[in-house]
Amino acid sequence: MRVFPSLAALFIAWFAVLGCTQAVTLEVKEGNSTCIKAELSASFSITYNTSSGTRTASVSLPDSTTVDAASSSCGGSPWLVAVFGSGHTLGLSFSNNGSVYSVANLTLQYNLSDTSVFPDANSSDVVTVVSASVGIWAPINTTYRCLSPTAVTAGGATVTFFDMRLEAYMPGNDLSPTESVCVADQATTTAPTTTASTAAPTTPQPTAPGTPERGTYSLKDNNGTICLLAQMGLQLNVSYVSQAQNKTVQELLNLTPNLTNSSGSCGVSSATLVLTQEQTTVLSFTFTLNSTSNKYHLSGISLQANWSDLTAPISASNNSLDYLRSTLGRSYMCNAEQTLVVIQTFSLNTFRLQVQPFGVTTNQFATAEDCQMDQDQMLIPIIVGAALAGLVLIVLIAYLIGRKRSHAGYQTI
Structure with a gap:
């Protein structure tokens, strides 16, 4: 039998790829406090040019990798920059919205003059590639x-992480015992097969979820005073690759108010409302005030x-929007359904919305400024009326004119 030699060859190939990938521990500190800690293995596949065409270099993150203290930093947007080999670096920048932290950008810098990794390269440049679609958050x-x-593509390079544990914005010096597990690690169950039926299996089609329930959300400042008020029904319109159907699908998903917690912060010129549903969905809104x-x-x-x-976590954002415009001291209201486009694969539908992120007094909405759609809908009955x-x-x-003419025909001569 040739099964065992084939299996042996498969295991040898697998360990050839992963066996040389070393686990490293990287920490970014500020004084005696750790703000980022990562325990991970990584491999890199990089396409580069030679005089005779293109080649692909494969290299792993060695156990001699160190943190570049000069480039790494803590603070509002902490950076982890790892240095390895002959002038290669891997950088991870983090951001948070008060409830969730995420890898905002992955930056890979590789040195083509390293002939041990890039033999016959027709350049000695240091190349930098960046990816903002990392999908790492918790x-x-x-x-x-x-x-x-977990593979992340940046330019002509692919970074693949294995056995990864990391945390940013750490309250202590060690990783939290509470873990947020990626989708690929989550246990899946397979439905039992049956041969009793000869009918072809069908995939159930998604049904429209209907109008979402209207939720009430608020934030308080440090004095315990309400500083942001919002009432709205929210519906996510998302395109993603379905694990069950193995294709891209478009879904309408309603946010359920009684399963959703609100958090965030109020500022003088900026306010952020974060809505978290069952630790699987985090939707955040940022409002900006022009003083x-x-x-x-x-x-x-x-x-x-x-x-x-999901085949991979969704991470979608846009910080250059201009929606729900209103005046300080007033609330914004729109009873009509609105579609707020965020990116090509994600938009947000709002229903019966009223929001006031600044200038809240007496814990109530101020006088509302209606959206254009509501104003147009109010004009319709006025125009019809x-x-x-x-017409009346x-x-x-016409009746009066006709009656006058009728009387004129019977006048006495």
């Missing part, structure tokens, strides 16, 4: 864990999702 004060391979014009607007929306049917009134007036005038 709730604050938890450890992100992903033992399965010169005394106008505010919704400037940013982000979605972090880790649903069971005016048209009916005009025309009929009445």
